[in-house]
Amino acid sequence: MLTDKRRTELSDLLRPASPPREIDDIYTDDQRERLLDVVHTQGPWKLILAHHFTSAEELIATMSGAFPEGFEPSLDIFLTPTFRGFLANYGAVLYPELHDCFYNHRFLDMAKAYWKAEYAKPEMMLFNINGPCANRDPGHLDSPSFRGVRHENAPTWLTSVMGKSGLFQDYLIKMAQVITWFSLDPGSGFTYWPDGPLKAPRRVLPPVYNRGVVVQNEMMVHRGEANGPLDQQIPAGLTFDTVFAGDPASRDWWLVKSGDDVIARHHTEELRFLVHWSAEVFSDYDELKKNMEGSDDLTIEQAIDMLIKDVRAQGIKLVMPDDPLRDQDFIRTINAAYDLGGPSSYPEEAPISSFQLA
Numbered sequence: 001m002l003t004d005k006r007r008t009e010l011s012d013l014l015r016p017a018s019p020p021r022e023i024d025d026i027y028t029d030d031q032r033e034r035l036l037d038v039v040h041t042q043g044p045w046k047l048i049l050a051h052h053f054t055s056a057e058e059l060i061a062t063m064s065g066a067f068p069e070g071f072e073p074s075l076d077i078f079l080t081p082t083f084r085g086f087l088a089n090y091g092a093v094l095y096p097e098l099h100d101c102f103y104n105h106r107f108l109d110m111a112k113a114y115w116k117a118e119y120a121k122p123e124m125m126l127f128n129i130n131g132p133c134a135n136r137d138p139g140h141l142d143s144p145s146f147r148g149v150r151h152e153n154a155p156t157w158l159t160s161v162m163g164k165s166g167l168f169q170d171y172l173i174k175m176a177q178v179i180t181w182f183s184l185d186p187g188s189g190f191t192y193w194p195d196g197p198l199k200a201p202r203r204v205l206p207p208v209y210n211r212g213v214v215v216q217n218e219m220m221v222h223r224g225e226a227n228g229p230l231d232q233q234i235p236a237g238l239t240f241d242t243v244f245a246g247d248p249a250s251r252d253w254w255l256v257k258s259g260d261d262v263i264a265r266h267h268t269e270e271l272r273f274l275v276h277w278s279a280e281v282f283s284d285y286d287e288l289k290k291n292m293e294g295s296d297d298l299t300i301e302q303a304i305d306m307l308i309k310d311v312r313a314q315g316i317k318l319v320m321p322d323d324p325l326r327d328q329d330f331i332r333t334i335n336a337a338y339d340l341g342g343p344s345s346y347p348e349e350a351p352i353s354s355f356q357l358a
């Protein structure tokens with residue numbers, strides 16, 4: 001159990017480079033329609049959860065440590081019908097019709113201004129899409145990358161604990177996101193904790209349609225809020241393998257399918273469609289060069305060593321296992337040394353979900 005002083009220190013680390021900047025009129029109508037066209041025609045798209053875990057069993061195994069003893073989690077408490085796909089990755093747009101959305105002059109200017117930096121380049125673009133949908137996310141950080149230890153070569157638990165520890169600030173790759181929502185829901189906004197998760201949250205107020213934020217979501221706890229009528233937020237028949245796709249019969253309609261069964265059908269106006277664009281940002285030419293040449297990179301071994309030293313300095317017993325990247329006890333101990341638990345407060349209009357145990 002962390003002391004209050006330690007929790008405050010860790011909370012203070014989780015503050016973004018600048019407060020989020022709200023922006024509007026982000027995409028043109030034509031760009032929005034092309035984005036939706038890709039989603040409509042190029043699916044089916046998997047659950048967000050299915051991007052992070054290969055099976056329902058793996059998901060439950062990973063999360064079990066977080067529950068009180070004797071509590072047997074079942075898949076139902078994690079499942080929400082929200083789906084994801086990639087539109088650009090590794091700096092390359094995956095659908096040529098979205099070239100202007102990804103290599104976006106205005107976004108690059110906003111990313112540079114957010115960091116007061118000289119250079120930026122687009123890195124990735126993805127979407128989340130759903131009809132009415134519950135929220136069981138108490139608030140999270142996107143996983144950060146460091147020079148030499150990135151999401152491409154290191155497990156998520158490692159990069160995420162590196163971010164939370166504050167030990168690797170010199171190696172953190174500066175990133176900015178432009179997050180845009182197309183949602184007509186009058187109650188569904190975005191909650192974020194710009195001063196750390198133990199301080200008061202703020203909200204982007206609904207409805208959030210073609211509006212969004214410029215943020216550094218690797219260093220700021222945040223979450224989307226539930227949307228749609230309560231009784232439709234979890235469709236009957238939802239499983240780990242449920243997918244989302246355009247209805248071939250109509251461009252205005254969308255299908256949620258489990259195998260061959262259509263378990264929900266939504267009109268475009270019922271959707272919550274989020275487009276996430278992110279860029280890597282470099283303060284100056286030296287920093288750009290250092291990043292691209294790899295001349296000052298960390299290795300995974302160095303990162304693990306620094307964490308072990310720091311955890312031991314806190315008086316926590318930690319034995320180096322044979323396979324530190326996969327040893328569950330080791331991972332749990334390191335995680336616990338930097339784990340604040342959930343945020344301390346939620347907006348009145350968007351309280352923590354009753355499903356959550358935090």
Ligand SMILES: [Fe+2]
Nearest residue numbers: 140141142217
């Ligand atoms: Fe996120």
